[in-house]
Amino acid sequence: MIGTRAVVVLMLVLLAACGGGSELDNDSNDGGTTIVLEFEGGALVGGARRETVSLGDTVVVRSVGAVDEQIHVHGYDLYLDPGSEADLRFEALIPGRFEIELEMSGRVLIELTVS
DSSP states (O other): OOOHHHHHHHHHHHHHHHHTTOOEEEETTTTEEEEEEEEETTEETTOOEEEEEOTTOEEEEEEEEEEOSOEEETTTTEEEOSEEEEEEEEEOOSOEEEEEEETTTOOEEEEEEEO
16 A cells, blocks of 8 residues: 555656646646645755745645644745644735745745745
């Protein structure tokens, strides 16, 4: 039986093959976007990156793998608690550029543009 982590990794590989390496997933069911943050050994797999979503999109920030800090979405002032797997859903109603970071260390994970 394939574990959840193996399925997620396989999905990321397939997304990267189809979308030029981005871990941004456009969910056609609700006009939303899922941003996958995969952690291994406490570090973001692939390093920090830039992502763009459309104004009004439903955005899901999905944390996969162990991370021991809160994830903070600046501008929207939203937090995702530490854990091995969790989702944070919000409406992208504020245009601009925002950092998604690990709160305590200040390490930037994503530079998110909402336009």
